[in-house]
Amino acid sequence: xxxxxxxxxxxxxxxxxxxxxxxxxxxxxxxxxxxxxxxxxxxxxxxxxxxxxxxxxxxxxxxxxxxxxxxxxxxxxxxxxxxxxxxxxxxxxxxxxxxxxxxxx
Amino acid sequence: xxxxxxxxxxxxxxxxxxxxxxxxxxxxxxxxxxxxxxxxxxxxxxxxxxxxxxxxxxxxxxxxxxxxxxxxxxxxxxxxxxxxxxxxxxxxxxxxxxxxxxxxxxxxxxxxxxxxxxxxxxxxxxxxxxxxxxxxxxxxxxxxxxxxxxxxxxxxxxxxxx
Amino acid sequence: xxxxxxxxxxxxxxxxxxxxxxxxxxxxxxxxxxxxxxxxxxxxxxxxxxxxxxxxxxxxxxxxxxxxxxxxxxxxxxxxxxxxxxxxxxxxxxxxxxxxxxxxxxxxxxxxxxxxxxxxxxxxxxxxxxxxxxxxxxxxxxxxxxxxxxxxxxxxxxxxxxxxxxxxxxxxxxxxxxxxxxxxxxxxxxxxxxxxxxxxxxxxxxxxxxxxxxxxxxxxxxxxxxxxxxxxxxxxxxxxxxxxxxxxxxxxxxxxxxxxxxxxxxxxxxxxxxxxxxxxxxxxxxxxxxxxxxxxxxxxxxxxxxxxxxxxxxxxxxxxxxxxxxxxxxxxxxxxxxxxxxxxxxxxxxxxxxxxxxxxxxxxxxxxxxxxxxxxxxxxxxxxxxxxxxxxxxxxxxxxxxxxxxxxxxxxxxxxxxxxxxxxxxxxxxxxxxxxxxxxxxxxxxxxxxxxxxxxxxxxxxxxxxxxxxxxxxxxxxxxxxxxxxxxxxxxxxxxxxxxxxxxxxxxxx
Numbered sequence: 083x084x085x086x087x088x089x090x091x092x093x094x095x096x097x098x099x100x101x102x103x104x105x106x107x108x109x110x111x112x113x114x115x116x117x118x119x120x121x122x123x124x125x126x127x128x129x130x131x132x133x134x135x136x137x138x139x140x141x142x143x144x145x146x147x148x149x150x151x152x153x154x155x156x157x158x159x160x161x162x163x164x165x166x167x168x169x170x171x172x173x174x175x176x177x178x179x180x181x182x183x184x185x186x187x
Numbered sequence: 188x189x190x191x192x193x194x195x196x197x198x199x200x201x202x203x204x205x206x207x208x209x210x211x212x213x214x215x216x217x218x219x220x221x222x223x224x225x226x227x228x229x230x231x232x233x234x235x236x237x238x239x240x241x242x243x244x245x246x247x248x249x250x251x252x253x254x255x256x257x258x259x260x261x262x263x264x265x266x267x268x269x270x271x272x273x274x275x276x277x278x279x280x281x282x283x284x285x286x287x288x289x290x291x292x293x294x295x296x297x298x299x300x301x302x303x304x305x306x307x308x309x310x311x312x313x314x315x316x317x318x319x320x321x322x323x324x325x326x327x328x329x330x331x332x333x334x335x336x337x338x339x340x341x342x343x344x345x346x347x348x349x
Numbered sequence: 350x351x352x353x354x355x356x357x358x359x360x361x362x363x364x365x366x367x368x369x370x371x372x373x374x375x376x377x378x379x380x381x382x383x384x385x386x387x388x389x390x391x392x393x394x395x396x397x398x399x400x401x402x403x404x405x406x407x408x409x410x411x412x413x414x415x416x417x418x419x420x421x422x423x424x425x426x427x428x429x430x431x432x433x434x435x436x437x438x439x440x441x442x443x444x445x446x447x448x449x450x451x452x453x454x455x456x457x458x459x460x461x462x463x464x465x466x467x468x469x470x471x472x473x474x475x476x477x478x479x480x481x482x483x484x485x486x487x488x489x490x491x492x493x494x495x496x497x498x499x500x501x502x503x504x505x506x507x508x509x510x511x512x513x514x515x516x517x518x519x520x521x522x523x524x525x526x527x528x529x530x531x532x533x534x535x536x537x538x539x540x541x542x543x544x545x546x547x548x549x550x551x552x553x554x555x556x557x558x559x560x561x562x563x564x565x566x567x568x569x570x571x572x573x574x575x576x577x578x579x580x581x582x583x584x585x586x587x588x589x590x591x592x593x594x595x596x597x598x599x600x601x602x603x604x605x606x607x608x609x610x611x612x613x614x615x616x617x618x619x620x621x622x623x624x625x626x627x628x629x630x631x632x633x634x635x636x637x638x639x640x641x642x643x644x645x646x647x648x649x650x651x652x653x654x655x656x657x658x659x660x661x662x663x664x665x666x667x668x669x670x671x672x673x674x675x676x677x678x679x680x681x682x683x684x685x686x687x688x689x690x691x692x693x694x695x696x697x698x699x700x701x702x703x704x705x706x707x708x709x710x711x712x713x714x715x716x717x718x719x720x721x722x723x724x725x726x727x728x729x730x731x732x733x734x735x736x737x738x739x740x741x742x743x744x745x746x747x748x749x750x751x752x753x754x755x756x757x758x759x760x761x762x763x764x765x766x767x768x769x770x771x772x773x774x775x776x777x778x779x780x781x782x783x784x785x786x787x788x789x790x791x792x793x794x795x796x797x798x799x800x801x802x803x804x805x806x807x808x809x810x811x812x813x814x815x816x817x818x819x820x821x822x823x824x825x826x827x828x829x830x831x832x833x834x835x836x837x838x839x840x841x842x843x844x845x846x847x848x849x850x851x852x853x854x855x856x857x858x859x
Contacts, residue, residue, distance in 0.1 A: 170515060
């Protein structure tokens with residue numbers, strides 16, 4: 083049993099969401115974009131875990147159950163993203179001309 | 188109590204700093220190290236919030252599997268995959284949204300109890316019960332999402348059969 | 350629990366598994382996979398219609414009106430008649446797209462994956478229409494979204510498609526993150542995630558500011574899915590870069606599930622808080638309605654203005670699709686029974702019009718015509734039937750009488766006028782936008798019918814007539830054209846069915 087002030091936790095999750103959005107806007111590398119999104123999703127998971135404690139006896143378990151599901155979902159998403167990027171990488175790796183043509187940044 | 192407040196403060200600072208460093212560092216491999224630290228740090232926070240099962244899950248799934256996947260992605264693609272197209276499609280919406288969210292969260296946190304909320308420990312077996320009974324449909328649906336991801340992702344990365 | 354209640358979902362899931370199994374067992378025929386997908390969506394469509402027609406679903410006395418049954422976990426899924434209507438609409442889109450995809454080149458690798466993912470995406474959409482819980486809803490959206498990311502990139506030899514898939518994926522993942530963050534705040538504010546708990550449980554919101562931020566983030570997250578305006582820019586590049594059959598499914602199918610998600614998430618709080626101020630601060634509902642109304646007007650206006658500037662057919666259709674989403678959002682903002690019915694009918698109309706238009710683009714591309722609107726010069730005389738279908742679709746999109754598009758706009762705008770007050774402006778904006786959109790649709794028609802064919806288009810350069818559009822695509826386009834005209838001339842039964850379902854659905858909140 084322990085006690086926390088809600089304001090601090092909300093500030094932390096809000097800050098993490100903002101960092102994630104900042105990364106999505108400013109980064110260009112696909113892996114960094116992926117990481118930015120993971121940071122934002124982690125902020126949501128943190129909220130669920132925190133509000134779970136906050137919601138009382140039965141609601142608490144619901145919140146943790148949601149957090150479990152969201153973590154699983156986020157991991158699935160990373161796998162899909164990497165599959166797409168690997169397929170693209172293989173294509174560009176074999177055709178360098180296409181890479182030069184499509185990568186103006 | 189004061190000990191836990193201090194622990195929370197330390198964890199929060201580490202979380203923000205590692206998240207920022209992960210996005211700002213120039214070397215992609217360093218990014219992976221920072222983000223792994225970030226995941227481990229959040230896992231510590233879950234233990235502090237009396238959610239040990241989630242703490243372990245965070246360690247296993249994020250600090251373990253996701254980090255390895257990301258590292259693998261970095262090693263295979265090197266710096267080749269840049270996504271100019273992806274970024275231009277978003278527009279300034281998210282920045283505005285982030286600002287608004289922070290402002291309103293600051294306002295909203297004043298509605299919440301100010302003097303700290305007691306966090307109870309739960310028996311993890313109860314969590315598994317709700318996860319497989321009352322909240323079972325979520326897990327079922329997550330399984331379908333994974334099926335779809337598996338089928339499509341394997342096809343995408345498999346060497347072509349024509 | 351009645352096991353037959355989930356028959357349509359099980360049919361679609363079984364078909365998806367069958368497709369993957371057949372692929373593993375070494376079946377290589379596109380017709381087999383396509384046949385399974387087409388058949389399954391047709392069977393599921395019939396099952397949903399049967400559910401709508403007969404009162405097999407019980408439990409009306411114990412649950413709020415319109416919530417018929419909740420067999421799979423109380424408060425997680427529920428059968429509403431509006432949900433069943435949307436299921437029928439989704440299955441219609443899946444049926445058209447899989448029928449048309451039978452005409453894909455049969456030597457192509459990965460056709461099993463294409464149809465399997467199409468079925469899984471359809472399953473996700475069906476589950477969206479069943480959800481009574483925010484988390485279940487977001488997971489179902491995710492099932493449909495992940496399947497469609499992979500569908501966009503499934504022809505893994507084309508960098509163009511894979512880039513579109515990558516972009517679609519990033520935007521989709523961002524939308525997931527925002528939606529779940531919003532959901533977490535709502536969970537904190539209400540202590541639960543069931544829609545029927547959010548609304549009529551009649552608990553005052555504990556923390557209105559948190560809830561408002563949560564709803565705002567959900568507007569953003571779901572706004573990406575329906576291409577509402579500050580969050581629309583990705584749609585054009587993705588619809589343009591995706592294989593055209595997939596674009597048809599994205600615009601005609603998965604986007605619509607976002608509209609139903611908007612209904613689920615926003616109607617209950619709007620109605621509850623709008624009508625019973627005791628349950629929350631007075632300004633809450635009107636702030637939400639104002640935001641949604643502004644988003645609707647912005648979406649239709651920006652979509653139409655940018656569509657005017659386009660030179661490529663697919664990009665123009667993508668922008669027109671964005672503007673149509675704006676019309677649908679009117680229904681969410683007005684939040685009355687007739688408005689929901691109007692938006693639902695508009696969704697149905699859009700399935701016909703936009704799926705059809707993209708399928709025609711695919712067919713025309715298979716004839717060797719380029720991507721620019723100019724390339725379509727003189728198509729009218731050369732391909733009279735195809736051009737006639739496309740002309741009817743465009744006229745319907747513009748809202749010309751005797752087409753389905755006119756009926757849907759008429760119902761939708763008149764519901765906004767009925768609602769009085771500031772909502773009349775939504776109808777005015779919609780009418781002005783419809784007038785604006787006539788310009789670019791008419792320009793396409795002029796290009797097709799009146800402009801002479803390009804001079805380089807010597808008869809020798811025209812592909813041999815044997816290279817047809819394929820019977821599957823032809824059949825899908827024919828069915829869609831018939832639907833547009835038939836429902837335009839005689840919308841009666843379908844419209845009244847939708848109106849009944851919508852008034853029941855909205856009553857859940859009241």
